Amino acid sequence: MQALPGFRDFLPRECAERNYIFARWRETARRYGFVEWDGPILEPTELFQKKSGPEIVTQLFNFTDKGEREVALRPELTPTLARIVAAHDRDFKKPLKWFSIAQCFRYEKQQRGRLREHFQLNCDIVGEGSLNSDVELIALAIDLLRALGFGADDFVVRISDREFWIDFLRSRDVAKERWSELLQIIDKSEREPRAKTAARLGDLAEPTFAILDGHGANEKLSRVMEDLRERGLDTFAKVDLSIVRGLAYYTGIVFEVFDRSGKFRAVAGGGRYDNLIAQLSDGAVSLPALGFAMGDVVLGDLIQEIPAADDQMRNVIDATSAVDIYIVIAKEERRDDAMRIGQRLRDSGRAVDYPFAGAKVGKQFQTAELVGARFAIVFGDEWPQVAVKNLANGEQQLVAQDELVAYLATSGSLSSRAERTGVEGPRGDTRT
Amino acid sequence: MQALPGFRDFLPRECAERNYIFARWRETARRYGFVEWDGPILEPTELFQKKSGPEIVTQLFNFTDKGEREVALRPELTPTLARIVAAHDRDFKKPLKWFSIAQCFRYEKQQRGRLREHFQLNCDIVGEGSLNSDVELIALAIDLLRALGFGADDFVVRISDREFWIDFLRSRDVAKERWSELLQIIDKSEREPRAKTAARLGDLAEPTFAILDGHGANEKLSRVMEDLRERGLDTFAKVDLSIVRGLAYYTGIVFEVFDRSGKFRAVAGGGRYDNLIAQLSDGAVSLPALGFAMGDVVLGDLIQEIPAADDQMRNVIDATSAVDIYIVIAKEERRDDAMRIGQRLRDSGRAVDYPFAGAKVGKQFQTAELVGARFAIVFGDEWPQVAVKNLANGEQQLVAQDELVAYLATSGSLSSRAERTGVEGPRGDTRT
Numbered sequence A, B: 001m002q003a004l005p006g007f008r009d010f011l012p013r014e015c016a017e018r019n020y021i022f023a024r025w026r027e028t029a030r031r032y033g034f035v036e037w038d039g040p041i042l043e044p045t046e047l048f049q050k051k052s053g054p055e056i057v058t059q060l061f062n063f064t065d066k067g068e069r070e071v072a073l074r075p076e077l078t079p080t081l082a083r084i085v086a087a088h089d090r091d092f093k094k095p096l097k098w099f100s101i102a103q104c105f106r107y108e109k110q111q112r113g114r115l116r117e118h119f120q121l122n123c124d125i126v127g128e129g130s131l132n133s134d135v136e137l138i139a140l141a142i143d144l145l146r147a148l149g150f151g152a153d154d155f156v157v158r159i160s161d162r163e164f165w166i167d168f169l170r171s172r173d174v175a176k177e178r179w180s181e182l183l184q185i186i187d188k189s190e191r192e193p194r195a196k197t198a199a200r201l202g203d204l205a206e207p208t209f210a211i212l213d214g215h216g217a218n219e220k221l222s223r224v225m226e227d228l229r230e231r232g233l234d235t236f237a238k239v240d241l242s243i244v245r246g247l248a249y250y251t252g253i254v255f256e257v258f259d260r261s262g263k264f265r266a267v268a269g270g271g272r273y274d275n276l277i278a279q280l281s282d283g284a285v286s287l288p289a290l291g292f293a294m295g296d297v298v299l300g301d302l303i304q305e306i307p308a309a310d311d312q313m314r315n316v317i318d319a320t321s322a323v324d325i326y327i328v329i330a331k332e333e334r335r336d337d338a339m340r341i342g343q344r345l346r347d348s349g350r351a352v353d354y355p356f357a358g359a360k361v362g363k364q365f366q367t368a369e370l371v372g373a374r375f376a377i378v379f380g381d382e383w384p385q386v387a388v389k390n391l392a393n394g395e396q397q398l399v400a401q402d403e404l405v406a407y408l409a410t411s412g413s414l415s416s417r418a419e420r421t422g423v424e425g426p427r428g429d430t431r432t
Helices: A014-032 A045-052 A054-061 A078-087 A130-147 A161-172 A176-189 A194-215 A219-230 A276-280 A296-305 A308-323 A332-347 A361-370 A401-409 A417-421 B012-031 B045-052 B055-058 B078-087 B131-146 B164-169 B177-192 B196-215 B220-229 B277-281 B296-305 B308-319 B332-347 B361-370 B402-408 B415-421
Strands: A042-044 A061-066 A072-073 A098-106 A118-127 A155-161 A237-239 A253-257 A267-270 A287-295 A325-327 A376-380 A385-390 A395-398 B041-045 B061-064 B068-071 B095-106 B117-126 B155-160 B238-241 B255-257 B268-273 B291-294 B325-329 B375-380 B385-390 B394-399
Touching: A014 A098, A014 A118, A014 A130, A014 A296, A014 A308, A042 A045, A045 A054, A045 A072, A045 A078, A054 A325, A061 B061, A072 A253, A072 B177, A078 A098, A078 A219, A098 B164, A118 A130, A130 A155, A130 A219, A130 A267, A130 A287, A130 A385, A130 B332, A155 A219, A155 B061, A161 A176, A161 A194, A161 A219, A176 A194, A194 A267, A194 B117, A194 B220, A194 B277, A219 B332, A253 A287, A253 A395, A276 B308, A296 A308, A296 A361, A325 A332, A325 A361, A332 A376, A332 A401, A332 B061, A332 B220, A332 B277, A376 B095, A376 B308, A385 A401, A385 B095, A395 A401, B012 B095, B012 B131, B012 B296, B041 B045, B045 B068, B045 B078, B045 B255, B045 B277, B078 B095, B078 B117, B117 B131, B117 B296, B131 B220, B131 B255, B131 B268, B131 B291, B155 B177, B155 B220, B164 B177, B164 B196, B164 B220, B164 B415, B220 B238, B220 B255, B255 B291, B255 B308, B291 B296, B325 B332, B332 B375, B394 B402
Parallel strands: A155 A237, A325 A376, B155 B238, B325 B375
Antiparallel strands: A042 A072, A061 A072, A098 A118, A118 A287, A155 A253, A253 A267, A267 A287, A376 A385, A385 A395, B041 B068, B061 B068, B095 B117, B117 B291, B155 B255, B255 B268, B268 B291, B375 B385, B385 B394
8 A cells, every 4th residue: 555646655754854844944934023823724615716716626635524514625825824814803913924834735646846735834924015024025935945055046036026017017008807818928928939929919029028128117126126135135036027926816026936947846936915815804804915835845856956955954854863872781680770861861851762672782882873873871791880982983981870961961972952953053144 | 714613723822832742742752762754644545444444434534536536634643654664664674663743633523622633643663572662652651741841640641451351351261252342341441330340241340340459460560660660750650450442453551641630531542553564564564563642632731721731831932932133113214224134133043023114113112022022122313333122121232233143142131042942951850
């Protein structure tokens, strides 16, 4: 038996990589003053139809539950956010800065970078209309990637303005019914031959190309870039009006994050959606809002591609997953003593492992290496002393059993976990 | 619109409580040398039927997917563990010490402590038959609860031996077909009047009661208790042969964890299941194994009930969720400077928030209190100096803008997050 197609088993290595990404996401969102929330993984199908139309059902993992409810595994988090924000409108002072790490699902043929499930970081600001919040959100997207070890040569945020295009279409007296179609053509224009796009745009081709080629002045986008420059983040971003984003509900600044090589799908994408909460709450609550999502699958592929990011991930995982101390039981009659002291070491915060059954000392040392232990402590003939061996440099010392916990508490090689991983330190900024 | 019945929304406070429990679980499992894994949330229905029989389907969230597969939201993790361990038998040196935090589902009427979804910590040792591994697993269950601030007055691990009862039934020449029924009667005996149990047990009543009343010597259980005593954990456990656990696949030591007041459902339960991996892998892989599960719902209720545990949770959440620094923009023309320096503070690991739009200084200080900021930094008339105000003690100091990051890096009140939460320190052990 195997996992279902498009679903992943997370063996210890893969789980550690997933947790590493989650930890970086959480830590960066926290630096930006975002707080975490989550919703149910299963929701009424109607909630998603309300946002995306009835045709969304073809892409959902939806079913009828035993209580005759139409339900679906969530394909995205925004409808749940709108539901919760509308229900608790009076409980929270605006603006909200909320993030969530949510597993999302779609029933689609799986392909590279696109499975049937993935974990998606969602960061949203609710109740704020100022452009400062657009800049804050884009800066967060950039810092999430910097925290993973990516630099300005590795990725770029392409920023556009949906409102700008709407104004453009309006100024050309284009009928509203054609907007969606035209925006899609513009969105695809980078991936299509110019002649083909020109044919589809007709009269609009010439002015559209002029804008795409950078001859359109846009004050809003200039201000976003300037504010990013103030933060030292402008090298990670560029204005690119060919970004429109397919989804109809965006109302202002939109952006997508791509790897510079252009090898992968978008790493993240989002923008302002000022009317969506009102729409999803049937007008009960109306709040400007903006947000983006970043998935773990493409990101994982990109980490493997960029040595600096990959090295950082491996170093953090190695430093955090290893056992601190391996207890070697050289004489089985010392097992009780070893267990007693092992418990005290664990109580003091150390990760401690030991063999369940008697084994040769050499074999126990092999296991100590295998679990990445920093120290081995040998319980044997030296009792009531124990031999403490630093496995990094081979140094060995005899320590009285009742002084062992204190000895290891002050030992430099057994620094705290936070120190080892540099959880508080800056990250990614050496490459900026 | 609301969440589906039996499903939870996690608003920031509830999400922080959930994450607090997860963090304690992870940190304790790590101290025991357990490594994390995870499986798919959706699995073939057959995987669960194989373990629990076809009747399990009545309790599942199962459906037919669009590819005509019979699938189910996982009700538990053990079948997935067996599937993965069997598939990767040669990739990992035994014994495995693996844990997972998995959301699990059941289609059941919701009631106190029992929703339609919950998160379940699973800890398993695979490939080890020695009694030392049973003790290790029980010690881990105890330390998971100690790490949450519970003491020996708050909970107890009731330990029993399934094998003992099988031997007993065998010695009385009871037909194998009746074992399951009789074990269920014994399992329920504590909750039923003796006369009723006696009537159902017939001839076996007298010797069964003698055993339940503590007159049955059991060498294995005595050794478990002795080993727990060696670790200083015996006050958290007791032998209780009335624990049998309903599930047929247990083969040795079994245990359940209850609150001392008897107010709640079991907090955790598990035991040895030496034949299950062979059964689930159709004999492809045969490995002794043992494990337990601990759910987040009952645990959350119990934390609220025990002041020491509740206080610890609140303290940790308050220390970790607050913003470090709130930037007060007293003059709008200083916004760019504030953003530039705010970015550098975030780069240095600080959680920094600020107002998106201009607001009165007094109002900005109110927001600083609301987000729990430790420091407010005022960008205003004093520029190029800024006023740094310690919000805990009201002390204020003018600092040159280019010295601010260094100033705050050495400020005692802004200790690192790890220090604030005592992530590395011992926990719960003051009450043991």
